[in-house]
Amino acid sequence: MKRFVKGREPQSLVEHRLKSFTNYNNYPHKDELQASLLTDQGCICCYCMQRISADRMKIEHWRSQDEYPQFQLDYNNLFGACQGGQGSPSHLQHCDTKKGNTEITINPLNNHRNCEDLIKYLATGKIYSDDETIDKDLNDVLNLNMQTLVNNRKEVLDLVLKQLKSEYPRGIGQ
Numbered sequence: 001m002k003r004f005v006k007g008r009e010p011q012s013l014v015e016h017r018l019k020s021f022t023n024y025n026n027y028p029h030k031d032e033l034q035a036s037l038l039t040d041q042g043c044i045c046c047y048c049m050q051r052i053s054a055d056r057m058k059i060e061h062w063r064s065q066d067e068y069p070q071f072q073l074d075y076n077n078l079f080g081a082c083q084g085g086q087g088s089p090s091h092l093q094h095c096d097t098k099k100g101n102t103e104i105t106i107n108p109l110n111n112h113r114n115c116e117d118l119i120k121y122l123a124t125g126k127i128y129s130d131d132e133t134i135d136k137d138l139n140d141v142l143n144l145n146m147q148t149l150v151n152n153r154k155e156v157l158d159l160v161l162k163q164l165k166s167e168y169p170r171g172i173g174q
Contacts, residue, residue, distance in 0.1 A: 001106065001115040001116070001119050002108065004109060006109065008036075010075075012027075016029070031054065034057060038052065041079070041080050045080065046060060046081050047096070048142075050082050052080055056082070057080050058083060058097075060078065062078075062108075063103070067101055082094075091143075093143060099141050104141050104142065106118060124150065124154060125154030126145050127153070
């Protein structure tokens with residue numbers, strides 16, 4: 001997970017909120033919202049950090065629409081997420097697809113509890129947190145240590161280390 005800083009929300013979302021009887025389902029400009037979220041997040045999933053694009057993403061409501069309808073059009077409640085194994089068995093789902101309406105502790109926008117300070121990465125590709133609740137969210141709610149994601153993180157780490165060793169064969173500062 002990575003902390004995100006939101007840019008300006010789409011004007012169409014602002015205007016939609018001002019109308020009577022509005023909700024997320026009758027918001028007609030989801031393509032603009034997707035583009036804005038992709039820009040804010042650098043085209044990566046808010047949870048697993050895989051690359052996402054407009055045709056391969058979901059709009060995630062950090063606080064679920066069912067439990068918190070008052071936040072369904074709040075730009076700070078909306079993120080871009082990967083499809084997370086949608087349609088796969090539960091043990092192969094991750095990110096928003098696995099999370100569903102479950103609340104999680106960590107918010108990629110939170111300035112006071114920066115997710116980058118709360119999540120640690122192992123050389124094996126696994127992630128964890130010393131905070132028991134966050135660790136449960138990572139593993140049980142978001143399923144971010146499913147083997148495919150672990151393998152992907154390890155592969156990226158190995159490539160970065162190989163590149164660093166190539167550029168600095170004697171070590172950094174040598």
